[in-house]
Amino acid sequence: MSATSCLLTEEQFLCCICLDVFTLPVTIPCGHNFCKSCITQHWNVNRVHCQCPMCKKHFKTRPELTVNTFISEMAAEFRQSAGNKGSRGSEIQVAKPGDVPCDICSGTKLKALKSCLTCFASYCGVHVDPHLTAGPLKRHSLVDPIANIEDRVCSKHKKPLELFCKTDQTCMCSLCAVSEHVVHNIVSLKDEYEAKSAELERAEAEIQHMIQERRLKIQQIERLKTHSKEDAEREIADGVQIFTALMQTAERRLNELIEGIEERQKSTEEQADRLITELEQEISVLTTRTAEVQQLSRTQDHLLLLQSFTSMNAAPCTKNWTEVRVRLPSYEGTVVKAVDELEEMLSRGKQKLLHGARLNRVQHYAADVTLEPHTANPWLILSDDGKQVSCGEVRRDLPDNQERFSLYANVLARQSFSSGRFYYEVQVAGKTDWTLGVTKRSVNRKGIIPLSPVNGYWAVGLRNRNQYLTLTCPVVGLSLTAGPQRVGVFVSYEEGLVSFYDVDAAVHLYSFTGCCFTGELSPFFSPGLHHGGLNAAPLIISPVK
Structure with missing residues (x-):
């Protein structure tokens, strides 16, 4: 055919x-x-x-x-x-090894497209059509092709396995249910399928969540690798700069030491040369006098000797050299003193260089930060450009939305961060009270909530003009030699680090370490209360230089 x-x-x-x-x-x-x-x-x-x-x-x-x-x-x-193509648009293919063949085809078997759980047979695209068109057959249960469909028939009663015993966790037919599982918890195969499918969906969702967590962890580790490389490169550059400066300072001090010693030695040598010259001049005078005396002593002329004796007997004009000394310079302790001075100079220079290098490293991650008006407490006044905030004397009538701080004079930045590093600077000059730092974006903004890491705040602040604090739990004071005029805030999300700097002095103020950040972080600002004008100066987000 x-x-x-x-x-x-x-x-x-x-x-x-x-x-x-x-x-x-x-x-x-x-x-x-x-x-x-x-x-x-x-x-x-x-x-x-x-x-x-x-x-x-x-x-x-x-x-x-x-x-x-x-x-x-x-x-x-x-x-x-x-x-x-089949009449229903299904591909007609010859059954290959591993495919489910059509049970109706004679001769060459076509690949089955559906299996009927009522007929316990599989059908190709040609022979499945009666199940799609004929009324009685349309009520049969068609599924994707199933190999060994006879396994879906109860081996004991030869009836389809359409029930599930939850007690014995086994599939069974309707006769098994009335003969062997009477008091058991029995449900339809479809209900148990849906229940197990739901469990599988939850398991899949959980697995997908675990996969996502691990992918995020990989991203965090990759970012840490990048940060590590960047830090190493900057540390090497800073090390080269610092050691070059230190070596130049040491070389300069050595040259100054050598020049000082050489000048003192030269001065001593010049003094000795002057004395030697003067002595040689006196020796010359005395030598001439000796020759004259010898000549006069040999004369036989009595009158001449007597006439010349008085002038010859007078002492020549010479210096008394008994007390004359050439004082050698003392070099004892010179090198030690120079080394001590060098150490002190290097120590001061080292601190300055190290602090400056450390600040320069974090300034590399400067972010453009602006204030979010919807989060501002009604007492706060924000500038149009979102770069300044101060506390007013009158509470503004603003909607009490979910994002707004209701009690504390706080405001958040528009920007939020859930990875990486960021840095910003705030001018605090002229203020007697302020608080700066970062907080979880999801933090509760209503009611009395102490500002501490436990409640999602990592901050430092000033109280009563000269009391600098770290808002830990409990609060710890900061001992500063001078109050900062500009404060830098640096965050490394993956490292769990929040650091604060006195920008003008290039001095590190404080760091929160080992923080476990989750979710988004946002910079937050509190200019403190107005205090009758004493604390009216604004906090100003400054451009990073």
Whole structure:
């Protein structure tokens, strides 16, 4: 038959009504062929005229429709050989190893598209059509193809497994339920399926949540790797800068030490040279006098000796060298003193360089921060650009929305962060009271809630003009030599770190470490109460230089 079908064209196997390959083809008295469902529906719509859609021949009575088995087999063979689409748009494919074959196909088995849990059989795209069109068969339960469908039949009663015993956790048929599981908790297979499906969905959701958590953890670790690399590169650069400066300072001090010693040695040498010159001059005078004395002593002229003796007997004009000393400079302790001075200088320079380098590192993560008006306490006054906040003398009439702080004079930034690092600076000059830091975006903003890490706040503040505090639990004072005029705030989310800096002095003030951040963080600001104008100056978010 396959050889014959190969000589036929696709048009010869098409129904002229649905324009698809015949499904359950029938032949009417005029000799034309149609799908049984197509011609039946056509005549149902046109009840007055029972005629052939092709040749328009009329029939007095509706012909009895019988499936033409020969054309049906030819159409099935054509579908198999041509790889055409089934009448329902399903792919007709020969069953391969691992596929569920059609139980109805004779000869070459086609791949099953559906299995019937009522008939306990599997059907290809050609043979499943009766289950989609015939009334009684449409009530059967069709599922995706199932291999070994006989496993769904009770081996004892030969009835479908359609119930589930929750007590014994086993599937069973209706006869098993009345014979062996009478007092057990029995539900339908569908109900248990839905329950187990719900459990699987919850399990899948939980697994997906766990996967998401681990992906977030990977992202955090990747960010930490990036931060580590950046920190290492900056630390190396800072180290090169600091050690170069220290070595230059040490070299300069060494040169100063050498120059000082050489100057003192040169001064001593010059003094000695002057004395030697003076002594040599006196020796020359004395040598001349010696020659004159010797010459006079050898003369035989009595008158000349006596006349010259008085002048010769007078002492030459010389210095008394008994007390003259060349004082050697003492170098004892010179190197030690220079080293001590160098250490002190290096210590001061080191602190300055280290603090400056540390501040420069965090300033690299500067963020553009602005204030969010919807979060501001009604006593607060915000600038139009969202960069300044101060406490007013009159409480404004504002809607008490969920985001607004109702009791504390706080305001949050528009920006929030759930990863990475960020830094910002705030001018606090001229104030007697302020609080700065970061808080969880989800923090409760109503009522009395102490500002502490336990309640989602990491902050420092000033009270009574000169009392600097860390808002820990309990509060701890900060001992500062001078009050900051500008405060820098740095956050590293993955490290759980919040640090505060005196920007102008490049001094680290305080750090919260080991923080366990969850959710979003936002910078928060509290300019403190007005205090009759004593604390009227605003907090100003400053650009990072």
